[in-house]
Amino acid sequence: MSSDALTVAEEAHEAVRSARNSVRTRQILRAAARLMARDGSDAVSMQALADEASVSVGLIYRYFGNKQDLLHAVIAEVLDDLAARVPAAIEAAGADPVRRLAGGFRAYCEAIADHRHAALLTYRESKALGVEASERLKKRETATVLPLLHTVEQGVAEGVFAAGVHAELVALDLVMLAHAWALKHWYFEAHYDLDTYIARQTAIGLGALIVPERRADYPDLLDIR
């Protein structure tokens, strides 16, 4: 009984601690994503991160061993989100490869837009991470292409996408164009909102893929005013 009580107390204690942990982690991660992505991880001091997160410098080191680990965690979060949202969106789009691809591409773009600043870090901080960490992240990034790639291949198999197309490169290009929203945001923000951007890129991308005789089936995706 008393041992049960103790266990319960301990569990409660553990729960409190782990909850606080995750709050802190999120707090710091968010601040780091914001500042590092905006200015580059080198340009942001740990003091600045601490200030932005409203914690002390020392505390950051309790949750993330060093600056590198923090950077790694920020990038990993984006990849986690991509890995979750893109496949889900594809499934949610039904059976038609065209709609699946459009859905997946939209999800990819939206995820990038949500983490716009952090997404840039991948391109900037290869050196700031260790080689191994860098390799691991590259592998994970490569993996985010696969859902789109499989959908393209499905479309080719079903005859709705042109057979001659290089499926892998098309998938990579779509990913690249999603990233472009972050990479060239300074340009796009003055000319498009995200929805317009996605719609137009979808039209261009599907235009390169769908065989002529099936284009009439997707006026909503292909006809942009």
Place this chain on the structure above:
Amino acid sequence: MSSDALTVAEEAHEAVRSARNSVRTRQILRAAARLMARDGSDAVSMQALADEASVSVGLIYRYFGNKQDLLHAVIAEVLDDLAARVPAAIEAAGADPVRRLAGGFRAYCEAIADHRHAALLTYRESKALGVEASERLKKRETATVLPLLHTVEQGVAEGVFAAGVHAELVALDLVMLAHAWALKHWYFEAHYDLDTYIARQTAIGLGALIVPERRADYPDLLDIR
């Protein structure tokens, strides 16, 4: 007489100095491009640059006011090259918008490949440059899109490119895919050589643009084995 002699001597001196000047400049710029592009401008010390260029630190400050200016100069060189090579290639391709676009895209890719490391700096060092310098470079980068954009518009006007296509975005996408060679080089280098990359991207890009009834005219550009 003596004044003439002096003038001559002075001119000679000027010439020598200017020659040496430009030699020094080039020497330093090349070293900076190499090191900064490889490791990021933050990660390279002025001492390392001086060593690589076989000059003293102090001398770098004589030719470039500070590290920022040096970085700026490195990036500007890439843009200079693009501004020179892409329009030239378009002109060299003749009158057909399809061939002009393919030529321009190829030139863009090749220029990026030639400065692969330095091209990345644009994406990495927005903060390391001042805001104004950054703006100036962005404008110049935007300008590199124009030759391709005009070619797309020409193609639309001539009816070989689909009218519904958003010309500006297509041009930007092509530029983006050229940059992708540098941005994702860690991936592409294991899968494609530059020529294959250009050929396949050209096929995809033109596939999205050329109207169905004209595709048969460009089997060399559209049919990839």
Place this chain on the structure above:
Amino acid sequence: MSSDALTVAEEAHEAVRSARNSVRTRQILRAAARLMARDGSDAVSMQALADEASVSVGLIYRYFGNKQDLLHAVIAEVLDDLAARVPAAIEAAGADPVRRLAGGFRAYCEAIADHRHAALLTYRESKALGVEASERLKKRETATVLPLLHTVEQGVAEGVFAAGVHAELVALDLVMLAHAWALKHWYFEAHYDLDTYIARQTAIGLGALIVPERRADYPDLLDIR
């Protein structure tokens, strides 16, 4: 009645607390002696001490006000041991000053050997302690020489030790040679065991003290093979 009961309960409580107190104190002190002596007090963090003692950092501060006090307590323990063991050994050796001195020296060496690591702290941490604490410890250390000094003086008075010898310095030298076991342990450990060390140092020390005509009386102390 109830007040009596309370008193009893309080006493029990006090006893428990005090017992736990001393257990805790010993626990922490032992851990501190081990780690500080091995690595130097600067090199050991309070967290490491807490871990080694299986308590929390906060608890250390309840028993020892701060790191300095803890260091002080560790050193004081060695001096306590010396103050207890050396006089006891001298008394246990009987009336002969020669045997008393040999016994005291042996006890001194053995005590140092038992606290070899901690004994070094005296020489390393003068600054880490406050000035006053440092002075206090120095006085106590000086006091550990007295039993040996008195024994030397007794020997001189009894005519077994040479009159011309500087008694105080001889006593200090003996203490120094005892400390040497700790100070130069990296050297001695490869060449002598503690017993051999003591025997040989005793022979040398007594050789400098005993008058020639009495040497034959102590073949066991003076003749080393």
Place this chain on the structure above:
Amino acid sequence: MSSDALTVAEEAHEAVRSARNSVRTRQILRAAARLMARDGSDAVSMQALADEASVSVGLIYRYFGNKQDLLHAVIAEVLDDLAARVPAAIEAAGADPVRRLAGGFRAYCEAIADHRHAALLTYRESKALGVEASERLKKRETATVLPLLHTVEQGVAEGVFAAGVHAELVALDLVMLAHAWALKHWYFEAHYDLDTYIARQTAIGLGALIVPERRADYPDLLDIR
């Protein structure tokens, strides 16, 4: 000719630089010896060292790679001095092993006294140095015993020192007593000056060594008032 001139200029330049180098080195080394030895290397900040040496922090790092190297250099200087002065003093003392040993011991003590603070570092900073550096210094320290050891052995061979004595340990003890001047300086400074200290320790040490029938030959070394 002009090449000769150049060489001369270069040599002059080199000479100036190397002179300045050695001045700086000495300047920093002296400051480091002073502060590190007094307070322990951990307790002294690089800023404090820089201030004491009247140079900037950065400059220290030009001459000594890091704090560890600086500490190493400080200790090495003491050992250098010992390695030079002790053998020289022994040779200068003539052929008699007794006078040679006395001379060597005096030189050892004087060298320690000259570097009193720095000599302490050996005992305090084994951890602050790397393991290899520490080993190297220990070997060099061991080597400083050899001149005294050889002199003791010579004395035994010539019959002036007792045959039964453990020569190696005696030599080590003498070294230890020399170090004691630094280790226990807080005590000795109130009781002896260096000359008195040396004289008395010499009397004690030789008292333990010289055979009874030869003692009358060295009244100046053995008779202390």
Place this chain on the structure above:
DNA sequence: CATGAATGAGCCTTCATTCAT
């Protein structure tokens, strides 16, 4: 009593920039 999360001052080290030569 006991815990350990949180703080922030301070340390070692690097490096852009200057300037005497």
Place this chain on the structure above:
DNA sequence: TATGAATGAAGGCTCATTCAT
């Protein structure tokens, strides 16, 4: 011109100490 010694501000990180729970 050209050099590189010298400077010192700033950054990453540690850890003694405190305090809410």
